Amino acid sequence: MKQTVETKPFSDQKPGTSGLRKKVPVFQQEHYAENFIQSVFDSLEGFEGQTLVVGGDGRFLNREVIGKVIAMAAANGFGRAVVGQGGILSTPATSNVIRKRKAFGGFILSASHNPGGPNEDFGIKYNIGNGGPAPEKITDAIFARSKVIGKYYTTDLGVLDLDTLGEREVDGFVIEVIDPVKDYAELMESLFDFGAIQGMFRSGFRMSFDAMHAVTGPYAKEILERRLGAPEGTARNFVPLEDFGGHHPDPNLVYAKDLYDELMGPDAPDFGAASDGDGDRNLIIGRGIFVTPSDSLALLAANAHLAPGYRQGLKGIARSMPTSGAADRVAEKLGVGIYETPTGWKFFGNLLDAGLATICGEESAGTGSDHVREKDGLWAVLLWLNVLAARGQSVKDIVSEHWRTYGRNYYSRHDYEGVETEAANRLVDGLRAKLDTLPGPKINGLTVSAADDFAYHDPVDGSTSKNQGIRILFEGGSRVVFRLSGTGTSGATLRVYIERYEPDPAKHDIETQAALADLIQAAEEVANIKELTGRNIPTVIT
Template sequence: MAHITFGTSGWRGILCEDFTFENVKIVTQAIADYLKESGEAANGVIVGCDTRFMGKRFTEEAAAVLAGAGIKALLCSRDVPTPVIAFEILRRGAAGGINFTASHNPPEYNGIKFSPSWGGPALPETTRQIERRANEMMGDFCYSELSLEEAKRRNLLEVIDPHCAYLAALEQKVDFDALKTIGKLGLNPLYGTARGYLDAPLKALGIPYAIINDHLDPYFGGQPPEPSEAHIPDFISLVKNDPTIRLGLATDGDADRFGILDADGTYIEPNYIIALLLDYLIRVRKLSGGVARSVATSHFVDAVAKKHGVPVYETPVGFKYIGELIAQDKIVIGGEESAGLTIKGHVPEKDGILACFLVAEMVAREGKTVRELLERMYADVGRFVTRRDNLKLSPELEAAYPAKVAAVPKEIAGAAVTDVSTLDGVKLVLSDGSWMLFRKSGTEPVVRLYGEASSEARLSEVMAAGRSFILG
């Protein structure tokens, strides 16, 4: 039997191998037991999915198990973005949400993401309890079910459509009127759940746009549904070759991540977008509060925060930690280098749809391209260049890795190590402001090496030193 393990964004597995109907029912029962024991089963559980194979079937099986446990399932009528599920949990005061998604993973994967009543991704203390319960039940099939018809008859199943309520709330968080001045936008929902979310507000306001990949395709066009530079060549080509497009906006499969293309088709690193939006929200929107970023996210954010005199909260990787700070109303914006962000007054969950529209609003109101905004900010706070590499480990290197990172050098890449953080992985901050971070994958023999410096040349030195330290 498969072993259920919740990672940074829930339990994920390969369809028909470990991600099976039986295992889904067991995990759903474990969630139901957790909710009942914690006294939070009232007001129902939102159940939704992204556009992957069998998503609707999985949601129906989960609804049947929830109903069998006496918990009302609020079943989304179509595939739904992750941030919309978070929004609906809060809007309804629901007990939580079960979301069938593997986000940006390749199409052979699916997953279960559980969000408790506060709307953010479940924290480790919660997922550990669900994990333990599920693994104790493996092989015993300790769940009960009701047919969907019987569940409806007992008022334990309701089909819902959160689309309109979410978009209405988004109108209070984005200046869509400003977008009327921007010109034509390029949109790419990557065959995912943002269909009808990225385009609907623009259509309603008569804002011109060109859209691609806006039909269902569980294979995601042969690429992982990740809006990173490597996986959106068709979108880059569209924006680059259409001089009327001012900005390209993309989202991943479950619409919690964003991808931004400038007017010339240049891909803009998410790290830089977070820093620019922090400045915009404080300087133009006049929002108050700090900023949260993961340990792997650019210190460009810190430099902008220092400019405005606001605190920086560094978190482990995983948006749940940033979501907590949003829920506590401590920050203006929180973001991760992996293209997730949210803002004050919004859901404590990544929202790629909101991120895209905020960037469009910023570009429209500032009257500049993203690159022009970046150059202006670099002139104020200095230049930051970031990169991430995956380092594959041999069995010998993997065995030696813990001891290696436990004895970090006092100097590396020609600079003194001024700070060592073990918040998540091992992060070395150097005397010239450069840094490198080593994070071991929990599922494969890979170390993720993150680095940052003030120039491409210096970054190459930092990354080379990091690779040599791990692999040498």
């Protein structure tokens, strides 16, 4: 029976680039999760009797909030909830299920690459019917509603069994528990040459995949080991845990250092990869070489035609603004469009739906294509395996050949995590205030050619998104970008992106931080990072 619960608004429910993320104790406040969920429903129309997909990455609080979402969906008029067994459903798999089932939309319960546990992070994100994250017009409406909400609707569905596959009906509302891996694995099999990859593994090819005790563990076991024949043990840390084993499920060189060290060691496997908390990010490492996400995007775009699902060629390539320009040169050579968007996968959705882009990527380890409407960590790993099988070369040889053809974009991101929010805002406001005066003078010996606060004009719907990151461009093609991240749960994360283009193959073997040293110093001088944040060094360098 439908129940109406009186409530009061919370002032802090503005969704970021990937939904609402807060610490677990915040979500455990009475009515907090329910308020946000109802605000989502109140911002939508036309879902009476429709299907809602629900899943998450298995982190602490996952099952409890899934129960709330399903009960409230029933009370608000949905006709069916499709949920992954055990509450598990990766972000790209959720997107796929929404699209395959022609569902109205879906909830993804995750804080992605952020840590999990009773005092760590949790998140709720709503995806629309195309399988992608809700666009800004919807997230703005959700926030507006959350500030005035006075009631929410729920119902008693009895004991919710998330572990038994199949359907059950309660008062006309259907709850369907599905295998979280099956549909996704079948989609991957339709895109890639599994036979060629199987042959590569049979020939002795060795790989290490770190699922980081997060959601891609079951997917990696099924696809890599069972379907592709990789040796047992190829997928490690494959059991999803509520606290990710006490580790930070972010596939970068800091939190996946053991994998990096293994690939740089004397008996390194041929290929190493990792994915994050909800399965939408990836880390790619070859024997003796780390492939930056920006380079990985460019390399996959240049070689995508080697996979059956992309033999017809690419319609276009899209990248987030902070991502390096490496993909731009690939697009130019292929004769296809290149699109520069703000950070946040939702900005790629219109381009993909309109058939303007096929492959998209972000420097923060997110890569994907038009097969779903989310970035997809395991998809990127499988495309790399397809390329390796087709070319018969090592990762290092493929990367080196790419640089000789297109030039190398030396690239690094410096993160200052947990910066006091007011200090971070002062830094960004200070940069904005002097944008007009930056071009012309030299900073640490480098001449500024242009400076702006990036604004995006969507070529499909005509919408404009302003204040998406401060860009300082130097003569010769180098640049520094400053942006405050929208994926954290406490304080602010200042991200500084540093890039230099080097066309000369004789200069492609310089250590990255050394190659960028003058730009790193220029970034400090122009932004006064140490003075304004009190930080002498970044928290994370990737």
